[in-house]
Amino acid sequence: MDWRLHWLEAEGDLAPWRDRIAAEIEAARQAVAGLLPPFCLDILVERLTGAVIPETGTTGRAYRPGLCSLTLDPLNPNFAASLDNGDIRRTIAHEVHHCRRFAGPGYGRTLGEALVSEGLAGQFAGTLFNAPPEPWECALDDAVLRAHLPSATDLRALDHDHAGWFFGAGGRHPRWFGYTLGYRIVGDWLAAHPAPDGETWVNVPADRVLAASPWSATA
Known part of the structure; x- marks a missing residue:
């Protein structure tokens, strides 16, 4: 499982949370590795104020079989809880499933x-x-x-x-x-x-x- 993180911080620094975020993504990688065959994945990690689910302060998106993103808003009042309650690892797992389905039947048109x-x-x-x-x-x-x-x-x-x-x-x-x-x-x-x-x-x-x-x- 070769997962590579790419930190996009031109619009906001994530340095105070980098280690926590990386640890959560690693937890997702290890869990996924127990069920799916190895695959390469690029993960874009970015900070964008307001561009998240308000209830979590995070969101994710899958683009194609080898690329997904994680967007974070540390200014959101729910972001701190999401670091602690497993939201980030579950978000990554959700988007990874989309990525792998893209490589098979696809997301679907209907x-x-x-x-x-x-x-x-x-x-x-x-x-x-x-x-x-x-x-x-x-x-x-x-x-x-x-x-x-x-x-x-x-x-x-x-x-x-x-x-x-x-x-x-x-x-x-x-x-x-x-x-x-x-x-x-x-x-x-x-x-x-x-x-x-x-x-x-x-x-x-x-x-x-x-x-x-x-x-x-x-x-």
């Missing part, structure tokens, strides 16, 4: 495929570290989920409104709906197929996961 990719990444990180769902993975109760369930046409559409379904942009769907629904869908698949190996975690077809969950029965 809403159904996106739900599965996000749910897999979230459940993968939670499983590696025996962690409860993140706030965006348990943001809505069953009644709200049912009220906004996508139709079969929605699930298969190639032009779905990703920002609307996942972030609540435009006000049509609640914030984090897609993350919560995807987490639940993948949870049902895991209940039927417990303890998947690394190959299955990364490469399982989206249709197979959707078929295992009543939350996507409309597919």
Whole structure:
């Protein structure tokens, strides 16, 4: 597992937290190495005020099989807690899952495929570290989920409104709906197929996961 950190600090110094951040990323690397074959990865680590999830002071993004980023905002009031509660290692694990899925079936173009990719990444990180769902993975109760369930046409559409379904942009769907629904869908698949190996975690077809969950029965 050759993971290389690249510190982008032109817009803010991360020196006071570098050792802690690096240790958290190393914890993620070691956990991932226990399940997935070795692979090379570049990780961009940057500080950008306000460009994070407000509830954590952090965020991540996957770009392609060998590249992801971790963005941090030490001025966010929740950042200190994220250093202590494992948020950074789980964020990296989540983005690493996306990176490895990019190398296989891909993130996906349809809403159904996106739900599965996000749910897999979230459940993968939670499983590696025996962690409860993140706030965006348990943001809505069953009644709200049912009220906004996508139709079969929605699930298969190639032009779905990703920002609307996942972030609540435009006000049509609640914030984090897609993350919560995807987490639940993948949870049902895991209940039927417990303890998947690394190959299955990364490469399982989206249709197979959707078929295992009543939350996507409309597919």
